[in-house]
Amino acid sequence: MRDFYLMHKDVPCGFLTIDETSGNIISYKDAGNGFSPFLGNSDLDKIKQWWRMRTVPATRMMIQEMIKNRECISPELYLAKNLALSMTDSYWVCPKESLLKFNDVKFSNFKIVNDGKIPYHNVTSYDPNASLGGQMEKYWDFTGKVPVLVKESSKYYGQQSVNEVFATLIHESQDTKIPYTKYSAIFSENNSIYAKCESFTNDDLEFIPAYEVIQSEKLSNSKSFYEQYIDLCVKHGMDYEKIQAYMDYQTLTDFVISNTDEHLLNFGILRDTNTMQLIAPAPIFDSGNSMFFSDNRVSRYSRVELLERKITSFYATEDKMLSKVRDKKIVRADLLPTRKEISDIYGSAGIPEEKIGFIISNYETKLQMLHELQQGKTISLYNEKKKEKENRxxxxxxxxxxxxxxxxxxxxxxxxxxxxxxxxxxxxxxxxxxxxxxxxxxxxxxxxxxxxxxxxxxxxxxxxxxxxxxxxxxxxxxxxxxxxxxxxxxxxxxxxxxxxxxxxxxxxxxxxxxxxxxxxxxxxxxxxxxxxxxxxxxxxxxxxxx
Structure with missing residues (x-):
């Protein structure tokens, strides 16, 4: 067993014990100062959840370099969790007997390690085979002035990386103030495609995922999680109109590109790491699992089939998400990409013509449904099944x-x-x-x-x-x-x-x-x-x- 302080920068926000053999948390006591994860409302169960979602796969060279430079951390302990460091927030764990400070261990100090490349933290890092079976390789590149996240896509013709660029095109074309992350893509020598974007966090700005917001309080049964997420953001100081507009816009654009992976860790809010005040919705990011990237069929989906596809978000289907949108015209349909633009983008990446045709046909069905939604019609799986039954x-x-x-x-x-x-x-x-x-x-x-x-x-x-x-x-x-x-x-x-x-x-x-x-x-x-x-x-x- 080993005792640690859970730190936010240099502020202790809790005390925890870790099993050095398994790396699991055994106990946790919150300091009660409002600095801990889950907007200051942490207990043992929540910290265990937080811990499971957080790890950085480390290379031996990185560990040895840290030991050499800091001379205060054992290889075994650092290997267990790498002090729970993350590029997206200021949390970390400090051994009880250590005199380490945040400036000693923050990621920017890793520039001298591994040519400035640091593995990206995510839940799949727990699995030594996570890089197999189609998971995208991810790492932070510290060689420039601003850290850059690099994601390699090799399966499905590299379409996940191309999808990030396509989502960027949509956001750039819309006349809106909704924040978004700008992606670029580049071919590699091994025929993979890399998607790149600059970090939107730094030492003074951190990302709080929607999951932590939702889990910060016991929720009511009288309102949906979608609505209560907005309420909690407002309760902690955010402007209602801004967060509602953001959710409306994100939901509609995800619907248009058929993004199936907008889970509660893939969007959230930005917080000032010094004042702990919520500032604004985080820029929209991670749209790679969209535009039917993994589908191997060639015949277009029916409207029922499109709405039956499972998504990961507040709801399991898109029609339920659409039912919560207040401003249905926040996305301008006339500014969305055309058939030719889609053909040009995906064609330039070497996506086969047959797949491009499949993508376009389903995209146009989505545009038709968006038009109906904006004209006041209800888009629901129930109604579509009813129509299909009538036609049969x-x-x-x-x-x-x-x-x-x-x-x-x-x-x-x-x-x-x-x-x-x-x-x-x-x-x-x-x-x-x-x-x-x-x-x-x-x-x-x-x-x-x-x-x-x-x-x-x-x-x-x-x-x-x-x-x-x-x-x-x-x-x-x-x-x-x-x-x-x-x-x-x-x-x-x-x-x-x-x-x-x-x-x-x-x-x-x-x-x-x-x-x-x-x-x-x-x-x-x-x-x-x-x-x-x-x-x-x-x-x-x-x-x-x-």
């Missing part, structure tokens, strides 16, 4: 019930039967645009409108009227073009859950209609007149009786 029901109805009725006798009074005018369902201008140089049925059918929810309604199609539409649009109504328009409108109606009445007295489209009916599992029926269609005949009778 429509398709199921199509298979079982939807029908195409071909009549020989033209309809004189269409209004009597309450049928839809298909001019508005699939405009002829859209069809002609797809067939500008040659008749391209594939393109025409790919543009079929969806989510019309016709729910069994009847749509009327007449060959003669389609010919008139084509003429009025300045084109020649040749037979192939007319048949293509007929097929497109039949497919549109059936796909959206409706029924078709086709006026084709000369049987020009019979062959094509047979193929459409078979491909869409629709019933195909032939009649002399519209009165032979039971549903429509009844509608006509009801109309006459009024």
């Amino acid at each position: 029901n429509i398709k199921r109805t199509n298979i079982q019930h939807n029908s195409i009725h071909v009549i020989k006798e033209p309809i004189q009074k269409k209004a009597t039967y309450g049928m839809l005018d298909t001019k508005d369902i699939y405009p002829i201008e859209t069809i002609l645009h797809a067939c500008k140089f040659l008749i391209n049925k594939k393109q025409v059918f790919n543009q079929i409108p969806e989510n019309l929810k016709l729910n069994g309604k009847f749509g009327y199609i007449a060959l003669d009227e389609i010919k008139k539409e084509i003429k009025n649009a300045g084109e020649t109504p040749n037979e192939d073009l007319v048949i293509t328009a007929v097929e497109a409108r039949i497919k549109t109606i059936i796909k959206n859950g409706g029924n078709v009445v086709l006026d084709d007295p000369r049987g020009i489209c019979h062959s094509a209609v047979n193929e459409v009916a078979e491909s869409m599992n629709a019933r195909l029926l032939f009649h002399e007149s519209v009165e032979e269609i039971p549903e429509l005949a009844q509608k006509a009778i009801n109309e006459m009786e009024r």
Whole structure:
């Protein structure tokens, strides 16, 4: 066992005992002066949590250099926890019998060690195999005036590093005062990509993660953790509008880039290390686990699938996070990167075209949802599943019930039967645009409108009227073009859950209609007149009786 003081700079804020064999904390007594972690509210359980999240993997050369220069620390003790030093705050542990001061051990003194490179502290450092299996190598570079964090990304084409640059582009383009960390990226000789950013902490400024804020007090069940995090920041002196705006902005930008790793250690607040006053939200950082970096599929996600993806934050899904956003327009959609910008950024990094296409398609779905959110609609997994179920029901109805009725006798009074005018369902201008140089049925059918929810309604199609539409649009109504328009409108109606009445007295489209009916599992029926269609005949009778 070994006794230590838990220090904040040169202020003792607690007394703890460490098992020298395991490196675990055995006991802790807080000094009660408000300097300890968790905003001054620490006990044994909290300090154990804090200790587990904090370690610096040390090299033997670093340890020996420290022993040589300070002559007061045993190799075993320093190896156990490296005095719990961190680049992001001013906490450390001092052996009880030692006369060490903070200036003796702070990281800036390591510039002479290992070419100025110091390993980055994180929880994975406890695992000697942490560098295997895709973990990014991280270290602090002290060779410049300002310490620089360097993260190497080799798996997934180095996309995690590229994602940091992409997030920087988003933040730079937004007209906002929300703080963010600026990243750059560089290729290495071993085909990895390094992301670099300057430290936003120093001897006078430290980072307090959201986790410590949340754990600093017993929380109420009447409010969400998201809301109580904001309340606690305000309670400790921060401006409500600033912290709320920051959370709104961070939540929305994380949603846009599909960041799945905004856990409570990945954002927080800045504190003055001398006055212990909270100053402002910490700059947004660590956006590498975004833009579907580890996905190996090529087909775009549905809206339901996107919202089902698990995230690490106050909630496990994005829709829950979105529900807490107050200012939904704090992110300007018109300033977000375009398809070309995304293609250029990821293409320049050697990301395969197929993966870039996958990234863009899902990004654009997110932009569509953002637009809906900013228009006042609620984005929720429940609603999306409901819509998806309705669409499945429509398709199921199509298979079982939807029908195409071909009549020989033209309809004189269409209004009597309450049928839809298909001019508005699939405009002829859209069809002609797809067939500008040659008749391209594939393109025409790919543009079929969806989510019309016709729910069994009847749509009327007449060959003669389609010919008139084509003429009025300045084109020649040749037979192939007319048949293509007929097929497109039949497919549109059936796909959206409706029924078709086709006026084709000369049987020009019979062959094509047979193929459409078979491909869409629709019933195909032939009649002399519209009165032979039971549903429509009844509608006509009801109309006459009024």
